[in-house]
Amino acid sequence: MFSEIVLVDYTSAFGGEAVLVNCVDLMKQWAGLLSGFDATYHDLTNIKVDHDCDVATVAADITASHFIGEEGFWKISGRYAFELERSNDNWTIRSQTLFWR
Numbered sequence: 001m002f003s004e005i006v007l008v009d010y011t012s013a014f015g016g017e018a019v020l021v022n023c024v025d026l027m028k029q030w031a032g033l034l035s036g037f038d039a040t041y042h043d044l045t046n047i048k049v050d051h052d053c054d055v056a057t058v059a060a061d062i063t064a065s066h067f068i069g070e071e072g073f074w075k076i077s078g079r080y081a082f083e084l085e086r087s088n089d090n091w092t093i094r095s096q097t098l099f100w101r
Contacts, residue, residue, distance in 0.1 A: 002026065003085060003094040013076060013100035039067045044080070054086040062098070077101050 002023035009018035021029075034040055044060040051057075059081050066074045083095040 001093055003087075003092040006093060007083075007095035007097075009095070009097040010100075013078065013098055018097070037066045037068055038072075041065045051084075056084040056086075056091065058082040058084060 004023055005020055006023055006026055007018055007020055008026065010016075011018060042062065042064045044062055047058065047060040049056060049058050059079060061077075062080050063075065063077045068074075078098050078100040081095075081097045081099065082093050084091045085094050
């Protein structure tokens, strides 16, 4: 679902800087992080899509819940902004930004 190189921006929640990352490396990072949880649930709602030819923007509300054991719980909510590009017959995500609430 991701372009070969993706701009990932979680600075509103975690600080730091937006980064360009190879999609394979991004999946490895997420797999390493998420494997530490017993369960996760990411709920995207109020999805809005605008597109013009081969480029699209998508906005969605997000609530991500993460569980460790019976007492470990972490939740983050906000809004995602995605930029997508069409390549041949496929759409891929070229950027993902979280606006934390």
